[in-house]
C-alpha cells in the first residue's frame with residue numbers, strides 16, 4: 001500500500017515517499033517521508049507488526065518520518081528488534097540522529113539493527129532485497145524487494161541510471177519516480193521520456209509513476225509511456 005507519492009514540496013494529496021509492505025512474517029515500511037505515518041494511521045496499519053524500514057536514501061522527503069516512528073515504538077515499549085536497511089552511510093547517520101535526539105529515538109527494550117545494502121541481496125526467510133546505486137545524493141539506491149513469489153522494484157530518486165532496468169526487469173510492480181518534464185534540465189531525477197526507455201528495456205508488469213512534482217503530475221506523463229501498463233500513483237493505493 002502506498003503511504004506517500006509526493007516530493008519535497010508539501011502537497012495536500014501526496015505525502016512524502018513511502019509504502020507499507022504487508023508480508024505474512026511481518027510488515028515493512030519502504031521509505032518514511034513526512035506524512036507517511038499519518039497515512040498509515042488513516043489506512044489502519046498496525047505498527048506492532050513492523051519488522052523493519054528500508055530507506056532508498058536519506059533525503060528528508062524519504063526519511064523524516066523515521067524519527068516519529070522510532071519515538072512511537074519507544075513509547076509503546078517495543079521489545080522486538082527493528083531492522084533498518086539503507087545505503088552507504090546509514091549507520092552513521094542514524095547514530096547522529098539518535099544522538100541529537102537523545103534519548104527519545106532509542107528503543108528502550110530492543111535494538112535498531114542497521115545494515116547497509118551492498119552488492120549481495122539481503123535475505124531473511126524468503127524475503128530478499130536487492131540494491132543497486134542510484135544517480136542521486138544521500139546514499140541513494142534502487143531496490144528490488146521479492147517475497148512470497150512476487151517482486152516490487154523501486155527506482156528511488158535517481159537521474160538516468162545504468163542499473164535501473166536491471167532492478168525493474170519483469171517486476172510485478174515498478175514504482176518509478178517521474179519528477180521532471182525535461183530530462184536535460186534534471187540530472188538527479190527522471191522525466192517521462194527516460195522512464196519510457198527504462199520500461200522498454202525492463203518490461204515490468206505494471207508501473208506506477210510516483211514522486212510527481214505538480215508540473216508533471218497529469219495525463220501528459222502517461223501519454224509518453226506508449227503501450228506499457230502505467231498509472232499515476234496515489235496515496236493509499238493498494239496493490240497485490
Ligand SMILES: [Zn+2]
Pocket residue numbers: 007008017059061062157211
Ligand atoms: Zn525525493
Ligand SMILES: [Zn+2]
Pocket residue numbers: 057059136138157
Ligand atoms: Zn532525493
